[in-house]
Amino acid sequence: ETGVTQTPRHLVMGMTNKKSLKCEQHLGHNAMYWYKQSAKKPLELMFVYSLEERVENNSVPSRFSPECPNSSHLFLHLHTLQPEDSALYLCASSQGLGDSPLHFGNGTRLTVT
Amino acid sequence: QKEVEQNSGPLSVPEGAIASLNCTYSDRGSQSFFWYRQYSGKSPELIMSIYSNGDKEDGRFTAQLNKASQYVSLLIRDSQPSDSATYLCAVNYDKAAGNKLTFGGGTRVLVKP
Numbered sequence: 573e574t575g576v577t578q579t580p581r582h583l584v585m586g587m588t589n590k591k592s593l594k595c596e597q598h599l600g601h602n603a604m605y606w607y608k609q610s611a612k613k614p615l616e617l618m619f620v621y622s623l624e625e626r627v628e629n630n631s632v633p634s635r636f637s638p639e640c641p642n643s644s645h646l647f648l649h650l651h652t653l654q655p656e657d658s659a660l661y662l663c664a665s666s667q668g669l670g671d672s673p674l675h676f677g678n679g680t681r682l683t684v685t
Numbered sequence: 686q687k688e689v690e691q692n693s694g695p696l697s698v699p700e701g702a703i704a705s706l707n708c709t710y711s712d713r714g715s716q717s718f719f720w721y722r723q724y725s726g727k728s729p730e731l732i733m734s735i736y737s738n739g740d741k742e743d744g745r746f747t748a749q750l751n752k753a754s755q756y757v758s759l760l761i762r763d764s765q766p767s768d769s770a771t772y773l774c775a776v777n778y779d780k781a782a783g784n785k786l787t788f789g790g791g792t793r794v795l796v797k798p
Contacts (some may be wrong), residue, residue: 676729
């Protein structure tokens with residue numbers, strides 16, 4: 573496996589379900605990110621982790637809960653989502669913060685019914 | 686609210702011509718600027734970064750930055766059908782605070798054979 577891998581690729585969940593998105597990076601990076609990409613809206617930064625510590629929570633509702641157990645893995649735990657949360661969720665990693673290029677995974681397409 | 690604005694397109698370009706994409710940003714103190722390319726159904730990939738006023742060339746791509754006018758542009762020379770994608774402009778407003786990019790909505794480019 574190379575690069576940034578996200579699973580699952582597609583997820584359909586009801587508003588009362590609990591699910592988790594997984595991201596794994598094989599690049600030796602030490603910073604990881606969650607972005608949300610909705611139709612007709614720009615990419616929105618959700619969370620930033622550096623050296624497994626959360627350094628940014630961009631006013632994201634508490635129904636989204638991130639977890640970074642180590643520098644290679646990042647999770648996004650989902651519960652009681654709303655239909656407007658349907659979007660493409662992208663994970664990214666970089667070597668450090670500052671201006672290091674972001675390497676994105678292929679995303680999880682989430683549909684909330 | 687820091688904003689990055691792009692024309693959504695589509696920008697239709699004949700094969701072999703120059704595609705010119707523009708991006709404006711709201712914060713005069715912005716420090717770092719990036720162009721990402723996103724094919725349909727795929728994740729964004731970095732194609733150019735630029736930090737100082739002027740031009741930066743990389744192969745068929747040229748990024749241009751004018752901080753006084755708060756715009757950054759991307760030129761694609763000798764456009765190919767494989768360049769058909771959405772191009773995302775991203776701005777790092779405060780790299781000392783971390784790699785927290787603000788993205789524009791993207792310009793869709795269509796290169797016609």
